[in-house]
Amino acid sequence: MENDAPVLKRRHFIKGATASLMLSSLGSYGFEYFKDETAKKVGLIGAGWYGSSDLYKLMQVAHVEVVALCDVDDNFLENTATIVAQRQKSGKRPKLYTDYREMLKKHKMDIVLIGSPDHWHALQCIDALKAGAHVYVQKPISVDVMEGEAMVAAARKYNRVVQVGTQRKSTPHLIDVKRDIVDKGLLGKVGHVEMCCYFHMRANGNPPLQEVPEFLDYDMWSGPAPWRPYDGIPHKRWWRTFREYGNGIMGDMCVHMLDTVRWMLDLGWPKKITSEGGIYVQKDGKSNIPDTQTAIFEYDDLNCVWQHRSWGNPADPEYPWSFTLYGDKGVLRGSTLKAEFTPYGEGDPIHFDVLYEKEKYPEDLNEKDIELHAAPATRRHMIDFLEAIANNSRPVADIEEGHISTASCILANLSMDLKRPLVYDPKTFTVLNDPEATALLSRPYRGEYEHPHPDTV
Numbered sequence: 001m002e003n004d005a006p007v008l009k010r011r012h013f014i015k016g017a018t019a020s021l022m023l024s025s026l027g028s029y030g031f032e033y034f035k036d037e038t039a040k041k042v043g044l045i046g047a048g049w050y051g052s053s054d055l056y057k058l059m060q061v062a063h064v065e066v067v068a069l070c071d072v073d074d075n076f077l078e079n080t081a082t083i084v085a086q087r088q089k090s091g092k093r094p095k096l097y098t099d100y101r102e103m104l105k106k107h108k109m110d111i112v113l114i115g116s117p118d119h120w121h122a123l124q125c126i127d128a129l130k131a132g133a134h135v136y137v138q139k140p141i142s143v144d145v146m147e148g149e150a151m152v153a154a155a156r157k158y159n160r161v162v163q164v165g166t167q168r169k170s171t172p173h174l175i176d177v178k179r180d181i182v183d184k185g186l187l188g189k190v191g192h193v194e195m196c197c198y199f200h201m202r203a204n205g206n207p208p209l210q211e212v213p214e215f216l217d218y219d220m221w222s223g224p225a226p227w228r229p230y231d232g233i234p235h236k237r238w239w240r241t242f243r244e245y246g247n248g249i250m251g252d253m254c255v256h257m258l259d260t261v262r263w264m265l266d267l268g269w270p271k272k273i274t275s276e277g278g279i280y281v282q283k284d285g286k287s288n289i290p291d292t293q294t295a296i297f298e299y300d301d302l303n304c305v306w307q308h309r310s311w312g313n314p315a316d317p318e319y320p321w322s323f324t325l326y327g328d329k330g331v332l333r334g335s336t337l338k339a340e341f342t343p344y345g346e347g348d349p350i351h352f353d354v355l356y357e358k359e360k361y362p363e364d365l366n367e368k369d370i371e372l373h374a375a376p377a378t379r380r381h382m383i384d385f386l387e388a389i390a391n392n393s394r395p396v397a398d399i400e401e402g403h404i405s406t407a408s409c410i411l412a413n414l415s416m417d418l419k420r421p422l423v424y425d426p427k428t429f430t431v432l433n434d435p436e437a438t439a440l441l442s443r444p445y446r447g448e449y450e451h452p453h454p455d456t457v
Contacts, residue, residue: 034386039065040110045100047071047080051115057378070097074215104131118246119225122147126154138165140251140406146442148403153454163385163395164402168260170380173352177339187327193304194324195257198314203241204285207232224449241287248289259405270297274421275412295412
């Protein structure tokens with residue numbers, strides 16, 4: 001089908017003397033390049049896999065000067081600094097830091113990208129906002145609910161734009177799906193939603209304790225999280241297998257699909273959240289995140305049900321990580337790679353495919369571990385972020401929306417732990433009629449790190 005959808009509710013032209021937009025050769029899917037007479041100064045916190053990938057996508061679509069990089073791994077810093085120096089027009093090599101606080105103190109940056117592990121997101125985001133930067137922070141935005149509330153409060157207090165890396169909202173084929181199927185009412189009344197992930201993504205080894213290598217500052221990597229003795233490089237998948245640093249597959253993968261469904265159907269906070277799960281099969285390793293979990297996010301006349309298993313076969317091999325919207329006129333299935341609407345009765349199915357941009361951005365093909373299907377979405381997400389900065393408006397994945405999706409997943413884990421449904425009240429920052437659950441909305445920080453609160457940021 002023809003790609004004539006806008007990336008979001010389109011604001012076609014930036015008003016002001018210094019900003020302008022150049023239309024994309026891809027049609028009206030979005031803008032190919034965001035042009036500003038003055039290059040925005042950019043810093044990156046977390047120069048590993050996804051943080052660096054986000055930075056490269058920003059550099060592809062905007063005139064920026066990457067002035068500083070921060071990571072606790074010297075190898076990550078060197079690798080990313082080399083690529084940045086090769087790609088940016090000035091040819092300058094960014095300054096390198098191990099402590100992000102030092103970086104924020106020494107540089108006045110317009111934009112800070114945060115691609116660190118989840119347990120660092122809140123402090124780094126809030127400190128960057130206090131330093132005057134706009135922030136692009138990866139999902140999930142936090143490891144506990146009160147961190148997220150504090151991040152929203154800080155964004156509003158310092159009047160900065162915060163875009164969350166829930167880039168399904170900028171995924172071309174899903175934008176088409178929302179406009180052409182959901183918004184046009186082809187589904188009819190949506191009365192049930194299913195979401196799932198059946199990837200074998202749960203690391204589950206038993207490595208021995210080791211000496212920390214010289215190139216890694218493990219104490220700084222651990223930051224405010226509970227201390228774990230060092231048993232190997234924590235990067236990529238290993239840290240995600242521990243609840244000390246994140247919220248498991250629920251916090252990593254459900255947050256994307258729940259956020260997408262909420263965007264598609266214009267949903268806010270769930271009325272009630274219930275979850276059950278545990279380590280049912282993969283009991284032989286150190287991992288302490290559930291290998292099997294179900295959650296129900298309840299809305300008026302609608303339940304959104306999540307299921308994940310990190311073992312066995314997916315229920316549908318065509319849609320192993322996906323969402324399904326059941327309406328009284330048809331069914332819509334969607335994933336990062338495709339989507340399909342099947343009407344009840346007469347009418348043919350409507351199929352949507354992912355957009356790749358390999359020819360347009362050939363450097364993507366040389367990027368280590370790149371998710372090629374996500375690159376076009378991330379580029380559009382970055383442009384939406386820049387557009388919101390120029391307009392002093394809310395981006396498509398504003399921090400508040402990212403917080404609702406993140407916190408809902410965190411609350412699902414708390415429901416699983418406490419073995420009861422939870423009803424969260426964002427106005428009072430409490431779980432209604434449940435002091436024990438309310439006390440768990442903020443987890444203790446290690447050492448000298450101070451947990452943020454929305455009233456004190």
